[in-house]
Amino acid sequence: MSETTTGAGNAPRVRARLVDVAELSGVTKSVVSRVLNNDPTLRARPETRERVLEAARELGYRPHAGARALSVARTGTFAFLIPDLTNSVYAVILRGAIRRARELGYVVLIAEDASHAPAGAEEYSELVDAGRVDGLLVASARPESPLVAALVEHPDSVAHVFVNREVPGSRRNVTVDIRGASRLAVEYLASFGHERIGIISGPPDLQPAVARTEGFKSKMADLGLAGDLVAAGDFDEQGGFEAAHELLSRAPEVTALYVSTFGQAVGVLAAAREAGRVVPDDLSVICYDDVPVANYLNPALTTVSMPLNALGVAAVDALMEQVGGAPAASVAIEDHFAVVPRKSVAAPPAS
Amino acid sequence: MSETTTGAGNAPRVRARLVDVAELSGVTKSVVSRVLNNDPTLRARPETRERVLEAARELGYRPHAGARALSVARTGTFAFLIPDLTNSVYAVILRGAIRRARELGYVVLIAEDASHAPAGAEEYSELVDAGRVDGLLVASARPESPLVAALVEHPDSVAHVFVNREVPGSRRNVTVDIRGASRLAVEYLASFGHERIGIISGPPDLQPAVARTEGFKSKMADLGLAGDLVAAGDFDEQGGFEAAHELLSRAPEVTALYVSTFGQAVGVLAAAREAGRVVPDDLSVICYDDVPVANYLNPALTTVSMPLNALGVAAVDALMEQVGGAPAASVAIEDHFAVVPRKSVAAPPAS
DNA sequence: CGGGGTTGCGCAACCGATATTTCAAAGATT
DNA sequence: AATCTTTGAAATATCGGTTGCGCAACCCCG
Structure with a gap:
């Protein structure tokens, strides 16, 4: 106009x-x-x-952004370090972060810190040293990355938050309640009458993996059930397949599985087929994290959905507070998770 | 050291x-x-x-990046406008782009231009006007976005490329050979003896959708087959489900389906089950674009894989040339696609 | 009618780089 | 020995903003 x-x-x-x-x-x-x-x-x-x-x-x-940045020593830019762009979990978190950042007048740039491209950490310090960013959102799942170690040792060197990760010794973790969600999943399975419930967990050196196992075990204990049916695999299809394959042969009496990631769950379904067990009649499956495609698997996968978008938002908010000079504080998003019931959970076989 | x-x-x-x-x-x-x-x-x-x-x-x-940007009028930053972060197709392209950009000393920031967040285009001009970026990578699938229109009308106002999209009237399209890949898919199906082959296409106003259909029809014609079994749906699970549902009831004689996206294919599988057709015995399915999870569906999905990573790389290279003052030129990645055979394609039923 | 306190805005120094111009000292030339 | 070139590096303007300070003109008041 x-x-x-x-x-x-x-x-x-x-x-x-x-x-x-x-x-x-x-x-x-x-x-x-x-x-x-x-x-x-x-x-x-x-x-x-x-x-x-x-x-x-x-x-x-x-x-002009550059000129202003020069003057006020602020760039209006955050960087997001992400372990795997193709993992929709991170994509959703990233989306929430980007939107919130935009509302606050910030933009976010991306670096990938995949195991096959370990340059991510170095790139980060380049960004910081070059005065390109005001803060870092670190969602790297790689344990003991040099970047994480450096940030924990010198927390005030640059504003940052760890996203979806509880880094020991850091007061800047922004997380969802993995344990609570895991307890909910177990409770849901138990409500169908399952007693021999197993968990497909993740790499034991990854904190999100142990959190799931902890939630699982604590709820099992509360229910007076044995929480000993644990198998670990990588957080992907392959890992889920292998772990489920192993657990199903080691403990065939298991009637329900709580699976740590959607990717794993896809593998678990394949392993169940291979083992001749039909889901949900012979084996119930529920997994952590909901993704759209879950609704179209065979059978449609029951999941517990997590507030990932809110996680991204909360991460940016926490980062903004640090940039604004407020003392750092970890944030835990306690609720907003729920099981989304579909077709992969049923009562255990009568036998 | x-x-x-x-x-x-x-x-x-x-x-x-x-x-x-x-x-x-x-x-x-x-x-x-x-x-x-x-x-x-x-x-x-x-x-x-x-x-x-x-x-x-x-x-x-x-x-200091800001100071240098002020001096040399270059930011070392590109922006990537992406329609859907959670779509792993774009994630792979983005990954290729980010890596290549980094090699060239550039960083890339992300904006999402989803249908549910139509702010993307506006955000872009903000980035450009604020001198935040040297160029734009536009992968927006939204037809006739004001941004696209503006860029086509004033191509020299800012360096840019359209990624995975043939924008009419633009000499800055970086694309893969959708038609060639589609022809390959059809050829693969035909090699199993299929003659009544249908296509699940996408929204007719989206150029990538029509390219698939064109490839499909041209190959069908070459084979002397009728290319009239066409159904269109959105590029997601729901769209695939609905289109397949419609096509299967309209033309039950169809023995094989070429599906435009992985998301659609998941929906197609669901629709096939619902129609009582078992894949691949009663119906073969192949889809454009390979993703890891395809291997774990039931049945494992046969796909044609595309050089998406290379697409991201090529897009950045093309953009760099423009920034360097070279005349704009569209780029088409002609080969590097291939069908990855799995379990969803077989010979047509004997009948 | 002169002095002190606003009101409203200009001047100029910076932020951290790049790029053009200037200039002192050393060496070459006659 | 006096002048002309080079060599090597210092000065300085500039990019486009932000910000502390200065300073007229105006007001009010005694």
């Missing part, structure tokens, strides 16, 4: 600078800057403010 | 600036800058160069 009034419309505009706005409104750039930033120390006539605002609007003025 | 020689080791370092390096090496900052940037117009004694280099190393000097 206002663009057309300039007559320039959608012509290949050149960037308008502060001085351009100043010239057009007949004041100096310092006044323009203060008006646009609502500097309370500035005394200006309302009509002057209005002229400035109007000129800025007319020119489509936007402060 | 060199860090420990400073004695500061891993202490909470403060950023070293150009002047710090200058002071330490006993020259002025202009000399330091030119030495570090290999300015050919600078004449300096080798020993002076060495002193500067050593000082920079010792201080762990890294130029």
